[in-house]
Amino acid sequence: xxxxxxxxxxxxxxxxxxxxxxxxCPACGPLGVLEVHYDYEQVARQFSRESLLTxxxxxxxxxxxxxxxxxxxxIVPPLAIGGTPLYAVERLRVKLGMTHLWLKDDSRNxxxxxxxxxxxxxxxxxxxxxxxxxxTGNAASSLAVQAAAQGLPCYIFVPHNAPRAKIVQLLMCxxxxxxxxxxxxxxxxxxxxxxxxxxxxNRNTGYNPYLVEGKKTVGLEIAEQLxxxxxxxxxxxTGDGCIISGAYRGFEDLYRLGMIERxxxxxxxxxEGSPAIARALEGDGVVRQYPAQTVADGISxxxxxxxxxxxxxxxxxxxxxxxxxxxxILSAEKELARQTGVFAEPSGAASYAGLLRLLDEGKIxxxxxxxxxxxxxxxxxxxAVIGTAGSVVxxxxxxxGMEMVSSIVRQGYx
Numbered sequence: 001x002x003x004x005x006x007x008x009x010x011x012x013x014x015x016x017x018x019x020x021x022x023x024x025c026p027a028c029g030p031l032g033v034l035e036v037h038y039d040y041e042q043v044a045r046q047f048s049r050e051s052l053l054t055x056x057x058x059x060x061x062x063x064x065x066x067x068x069x070x071x072x073x074x075i076v077p078p079l080a081i082g083g084t085p086l087y088a089v090e091r092l093r094v095k096l097g098m099t100h101l102w103l104k105d106d107s108r109n110x111x112x113x114x115x116x117x118x119x120x121x122x123x124x125x126x127x128x129x130x131x132x133x134x135x136t137g138n139a140a141s142s143l144a145v146q147a148a149a150q151g152l153p154c155y156i157f158v159p160h161n162a163p164r165a166k167i168v169q170l171l172m173c174x175x176x177x178x179x180x181x182x183x184x185x186x187x188x189x190x191x192x193x194x195x196x197x198x199x200x201x202n203r204n205t206g207y208n209p210y211l212v213e214g215k216k217t218v219g220l221e222i223a224e225q226l227x228x229x230x231x232x233x234x235x236x237x238t239g240d241g242c243i244i245s246g247a248y249r250g251f252e253d254l255y256r257l258g259m260i261e262r263x264x265x266x267x268x269x270x271x272e273g274s275p276a277i278a279r280a281l282e283g284d285g286v287v288r289q290y291p292a293q294t295v296a297d298g299i300s301x302x303x304x305x306x307x308x309x310x311x312x313x314x315x316x317x318x319x320x321x322x323x324x325x326x327x328x329i330l331s332a333e334k335e336l337a338r339q340t341g342v343f344a345e346p347s348g349a350a351s352y353a354g355l356l357r358l359l360d361e362g363k364i365x366x367x368x369x370x371x372x373x374x375x376x377x378x379x380x381x382x383x384a385v386i387g388t389a390g391s392v393v394x395x396x397x398x399x400x401g402m403e404m405v406s407s408i409v410r411q412g413y414x
Contacts, residue, residue: 137166206305219250241310269354278321298347
């Protein structure tokens with residue numbers, strides 16, 4: 001990968017060559033996440049606005065020149081990842097009095113979450129090895145899906161309370177699933193230990209430096225879909241901090257290549273029950289562990305493993321963090337579905353909950369250009385919303401049933 005110049009630790013600043021280190025900084029340990037740096041002069045010879053105009057591949061691989069995969073590797077992914085829609089959400093614009101609001105729907109990826117963008121990088125870099133990861137659900141299911149498509153053995157570590165729908169997806173794709181009697185953080189540590197012991201390729205994004213690079217394709221897509229006029233703010237559901245760092249990295253790459261004029265403000269939306277990155281942004285920038293308890297399992301993280309990088313990138317963009325309650329998240333999830341038709345899981349809908357709070361507080365103006373990132377499908381977290389979705393109306397069959405329908409419809413219009 002001669003277009004990758006080095007890997008730099010976000011904690012101590014030490015730089016390493018690609019050959020020197022596989023995962024995190026040897027001096028700082030697992031929290032010493034490494035940032036991938038590129039030779040932009042070399043990238044620019046293969047990648048530009050003009051080259052994209054003639055590239056008919058609408059998946060994430062249209063940005064291959066900016067991904068940590070050797071240019072010589074022949075890539076024929078069996079599943080289409082990326083190229084997800086950016087909706088103008090007109091009804092939501094009218095409701096909120098905003099003229100420039102978009103929703104990036106990454107639930108349209110093969111496993112129904114944004115995490116496919118990272119998992120395919122792991123599968124490609126695994127070079128036929130067994131793959132493994134720890135996850136609250138989406139990263140795990142995306143790895144299982146990609147591993148199944150490539151025929152790789154897959155081991156998954158999840159906290160014991162991971163959503164049933166995501167567990168079923170893992171099992172259907174043939175993964176071996178370990179339900180850890182502890183938290184996500186416990187599963188994460190155990191996964192690292194197992195990968196070291198058995199030689200598995202570790203997909204954990206807040207540990208493997210290359211996977212944030214896969215997630216950055218969502219930022220690259222947003223910029224291109226907006227015809228290179230980047231938004232003022234991008235609201236990102238945030239747990240470990242990997243997605244928001246990835247989105248920032250996409251915009252940063254384009255800025256360094258002279259393809260956009262500025263980097264948008266990155267806003268981390270966290271649950272009040274899992275606020276570590278938001279609290280760090282409010283304070284001294286040091287990410288500390290907090291108890292994690294929220295209905296939004298996808299962003300339920302006690303100690304964000306990519307927290308230092310996320311804080312660095314959010315601050316560099318002029319952004320900040322905001323927290324929302326579980327009640328606000330569930331309300332936003334329902335409203336988002338009814339106003340746009342996009343059924344997001346609770347963590348995915350957190351971006352909209354964050355927007356509503358920031359509009360109320362006057363921190364986002366209604367004439368700003370804003371993108372909401374939806375990271376996963378609501379079909380993965382049915383248990384979380386079954387109590388708030390509403391209820392069915394039981395009726396009789398035949399003529400009696402039609403009379404009941406007519407009565408209810410008349411009541412609804414009076």
